[in-house]
Amino acid sequence: MTQPFDWINKSNNDQLAWIASYMGRKAIAGSSLFTLVKNHNQFGYQEMAKSLNLLPDNAEYREASRQMKSAWQTRQHRKKHGNPVSLQMPKESLKKLNALAKNHGQSQGNTLSQIINDAINDQKRDTAQARGDREKLRAQLNKxxxxxxxxxxxxxxxxxxxxxxxxxxxxxxxxxxxxxxxxxxxxxxxxxxxxxxxxxxxxxxxxxxxxxxxxxxxxxxxxxxxxxxxxxxxxxxxxxxxxxxx
Structure with a gap:
């Protein structure tokens, strides 16, 4: 029978360390859900993970597991893709962004990222061209x-x-x-x-x-x-x- 915390990978020390920190933050915030879990400082990460699997399979711990898993997945996503940010833009600009996204068959976020990357590449090309023009002018002046x-x-x-x-x-x-x-x-x-x-x-x-x-x-x-x-x-x-x- 599946337990609420079966998704935990006991061979992933990075994940286990994060879970220990997560439960510590919950305890500081006043939560008593994880009082039955063995302390990793005293028993180690493996025993901590085993004790999580022994928690009752009820609605309260299933929700606690869901929140913990969601927080872990968010951390992994941010670690891979960076922290998401929210931007405010005029409605007309947002409308144009949405139209571009539909034309390219991609999300607004990906479209905006592509626009930014294209602008950076254009700036690099302009900078390189300006540098070349300066070198050419310098050579002409020297001549x-x-x-x-x-x-x-x-x-x-x-x-x-x-x-x-x-x-x-x-x-x-x-x-x-x-x-x-x-x-x-x-x-x-x-x-x-x-x-x-x-x-x-x-x-x-x-x-x-x-x-x-x-x-x-x-x-x-x-x-x-x-x-x-x-x-x-x-x-x-x-x-x-x-x-x-x-």
Whole structure:
């Protein structure tokens, strides 16, 4: 004949320990139902379980067994699935949740859990994408910074070369003036003009070797050295504005 507490598994020490704690709480609350049960501290869990099976099979103990079993099952469910919670939401939201649950053929709780999990996954994807975008932007900024540094280095190299060229030209001029004397505003003769053009061509060609990097830096928006020398030749009356010798 089945007894009220036959559902107890005597080989499950976790269950027996929980039952001992459960009966202790009931005793503290004033219940005298389990006064006939042997104390586990004195006799051990096995004797405690045996004494539970010896309790009378009546309505009072069947109800006590039902409540204990229900409490144990609730504990196991919470241990496996977590403690259930109640949420309050607007009626319209609850209505939509119920519709989603019906469409998916599952409970409202499972539907809500799925919505939350989907939102978390979306957030993770967005976070990963944002992280990737930041890394991409950082790489672009580093590349631009390196390019800017290279441009600055090339620019300074060109400026330094031009300064050296200018120093050389000034040195040539000073040496020429020291050799033949100073120059005046007298017009150049035909032979002198040709000599001038030859000298200018030589000097400009040499200077252009040092300014080649300016083309790649898009720095040729200003007049070239050749154009400037032609302008000076026109100003000084060495050539006409439309001869195009330089």
């Amino acid at each position: 631009q910074h390196e390019k800017a540094q290279q441009i600055e280095h090339d620019y300074m190299t060109v400026v330094n070369s031009l300064m050296n060229t200018l120093a050389e030209e000034l040195s040539y001029r000073c040496r020429l003036e020291a050799f033949v004397g100073g120059w005046d505003d007298s017009p150049l003769e035909s032979n002198d003009k040709q000599t001038y053009h030859d000298l200018v061509e030589k000097r400009v060609s040499h200077a252009e070797l040092n300014t080649s990097k300016l083309k790649s830096l898009n720095c040729y928006a200003f007049p070239t050295l050749r154009m400037r020398m032609r302008e000076q030749a026109i100003i000084n009356g060495i050539e006409e504005s439309d001869t195009g010798l330089l």
